[in-house]
Amino acid sequence: MWLHAEVNGDPRAYTLQLTYALEGRVDPDALRAALDGVVRRHEALRTGFRLTAEGLVQEIRKVADCPVELATAPPGLDEQSAELHTREWLAAAAARPFELDRPPLLRVHLLRLAPQRHVLLILVHHLVFDGWSAGLLLAELSADYRGLTVRREEAQAPAAGSFRRHVLAEAARLAAGAGARNLGYWTARLTPPPGRPPLVLEPAGTGAELLAPPPAEPFALGAEASDAVRRLADEFGTTEFVVTAALLACALNRLHGPGPVHIGYPTSTRGPEEEGTIGLFLNTLVLVVDVRDEMTLAELVLAVETAHYDALDHRPLEADRVAAAVPAARAGGDSLYQVMLAFQNLPPAVLDLPGVLARPLAGPDRAAEFDLAVSVEATAPVLAGWVERDGRSLTSADTRTLLAALDALACGAVVVGGGGVVGGLSVLGVGDVGLVARVNGSVGGFGFRGLAGVVAGWGVVAGGSVAVCGVGGVLSFGELDVRAGLVAAGLVAAGLGGGMWWGLRWGGGLIWWWRCWGCGGRGLRLCRWMWSIRWSGCG
Structure with a gap:
């Protein structure tokens, strides 16, 4: 993961995010102290990664304070403007990469929208954090913050397990x-x-x-x-x-x-x-x-x-x-x-911060x-x-x-x-097959009467464009593979979805779905194998 994180052009790819809207009085100093306590207890949050001549080395620092960056929204914003400002602030904060050799790989941002309205963004690198850890971090942050603001208790004991x-x-x-x-x-x-x-x-x-x-x-x-x-x-x-x-x-x-x-x-x-x-x-x-x-x-x-x-x-x-x-x-x-x-x-x-209603928000993309x-x-x-x-x-x-x-x-x-x-097994539901089967008559040339209705009526059926072919002559599988290229080229020439999709119908049911790349084709069988297929000419 370290290599992928270093070469990935977007720092957000390996950054995990926890985002909350906070309603109530927030104490930034207590928040910072509580986060420092979590970092102090967990070695992973004090771990950095450095490439040496011998390979990648993990280094655990004895002390690493958690950065907490405070920001204040411009005064007088209406609800819509405040939402836009928040989205832009979240995106800018998340776009900043971590320096992997400088722990902690954890950073917190707090945006003040009003005296009792804040947005909290917690960013942590996936190298030192997994989904299970999110519950632990929030639980310890909540407990430490409560201890600092309500009970004035000392910090919790170190974690029982050891990442090292x-x-x-x-x-x-x-x-x-x-x-x-x-x-x-x-x-x-x-x-x-x-x-x-x-x-x-x-x-x-x-x-x-x-x-x-x-x-x-x-x-x-x-x-x-x-x-x-x-x-x-x-x-x-x-x-x-x-x-x-x-x-x-x-x-x-x-x-x-x-x-x-x-x-x-x-x-x-x-x-x-x-x-x-x-x-x-x-x-x-x-x-x-x-x-x-x-x-x-x-x-x-x-x-x-x-x-x-x-x-x-x-x-x-x-x-x-x-x-x-x-x-x-x-x-x-x-x-x-x-x-x-x-x-x-x-x-x-x-x-769960005392005196604060914390509501999860969708983080930046x-x-x-x-x-x-x-x-x-x-x-x-x-x-x-x-x-x-x-x-x-x-x-x-x-x-x-x-x-x-x-x-x-x-x-x-x-x-x-x-x-x-x-x-x-079919990849189309019963309703989808019925929808395609309701296209009336054989389809000749590349006019595809009823095509627009099928795509507009249930786009997920085709995922692109579709031609439904009625009953006609018989082609072997090999001949069908050759004909697929001609059908794909014809669809492209007709401007129908780039020649993406077409299908074959046997009686009242669709039996073959064909995806065409360029002027080639690949079969997508919806029903049981058949050694020959009835065909209605398409060009």
């Missing part, structure tokens, strides 16, 4: 042989088999979205799909994470092309003695999911579960060493994976670390969370299409059960 001991123990374990064993496992696991390269998310559009980081977007699977994930986990005797990872890999294959899917996912290395210790106790592992149409659903889920437990047995994954050993792990990029899937299981993070990151919080009654993307490979419409496909796959999977064939 954890780092040293992990280094000793790797040096004793685990490092070489793990490197061998991950090198073999992430080396693509001959003729089976991993799936690569292609660049999307012109890159205009890179002018600003796309904001994180909330999502929620439907109640039926969420229930389906839980029922499937019970049926297969596994976790909701494993089922979701299997379905996500299937959706990515259907929407973005064939090949093994590499999905990164964070795992905790925090032991019981470190549950009260702030620090980065995470290691990101990689699931390699080779989705094949002839697999049963039970076989796919078992493959994901097996890969998950094998990965846990070979922690940590030292990404830089593995990437150097597997230079072709992902063609066209320098990462071992483009997609991150995180299931959050964190203690509540609550800021930050650059995504990956092409796609799906963060799931298993909240009843549905699976919900956030989606982040860096804007280079996926548009907002792409992520909506992917989540709709994930929803449809979950609903379909629970119907067919473990014996159902993966190739028979």
Whole structure:
């Protein structure tokens, strides 16, 4: 992570943010003293990183005061102007990078809007902090602030666990042989088999979205799909994470092309003695999911579960060493994976300052670390969370299409059960298939009567533009592959969405969805395999 943080052009990519609107009297001096107490107790917050001739060195300072920067909004701002000023202030504060060799890698900003109205922004570098640590930091900050302003008590005792001991123990374990064993496992696991390269998310559009980081977007699977994930986990005797990872890999294959899917996912290395210790106790592992149409659903889920437990047995994954050993792990990029899937299981993070109402705010937009990151919080009654993307490979419409496909796959999977064939699952819901099937008549040439109605009526069906072809002659798969190029070229020439999507209909149902890149094409089968396909001429 240190290397990625140093070369990443946007300092926000590895900066975690906690943002609150504060209503009530705030004592800045007590806030500063309380933060200094938290830093004093936790070694990770006093840790810096320096590159030497021998490699990267972590240095823990004995003393490191927490910077608290105070600002005051111009007087007389109306509500709208105050909101705009706050957003600009948040963005400017978050855009400043940390100097990784100068701890603490924690910085706090306090904006005074009125005598009893403030905005608090806590910034901390991911190198020394994880999601679990957020709850610890806020709890200790609250307790120390209360002690200083109400009870006048002394600071809390030092943390029971030690970040330094954890780092040293992990280094000793790797040096004793685990490092070489793990490197061998991950090198073999992430080396693509001959003729089976991993799936690569292609660049999307012109890159205009890179002018600003796309904001994180909330999502929620439907109640039926969420229930389906839980029922499937019970049926297969596994976790909701494993089922979701299997379905996500299937959706990515259907929407973005064939090949093994590499999905990164964070795992905790925090032991019981470190549950009260702030620090980065995470290691990101990689699931390699080779989705094949002839697999049963039970076989796919078992493959994901097996890969998950094998990965846990070979922690940590030292990404830089593995990437150097597997230079072709992902063609066209320098990462071992483009997609991150995180299931959050964190203690509540609550800021409780006496006499102050603290309300969480959405922080400034930050650059995504990956092409796609799906963060799931298993909240009843549905699976919900956030989606982040860096804007280079996926548009907002792409992520909506992917989540709709994930929803449809979950609903379909629970119907067919473990014996159902993966190739028979549809990425379109029943309503979507019906919508496409309602386009009347065969489509000839490139006029595509009814196309605009389909796209406008339910954009997520296509994710771009769509042509629905009726019943006609018969083409072999090879002939169809050639014809796909002609269809793609025709769509481009007609100015229909850049030739992105078209489909084939068999009777009243859509059986094939085709995504075309340039003048080539890739198949996306929605229903069970068919050796020949009826065709209606398109040019």
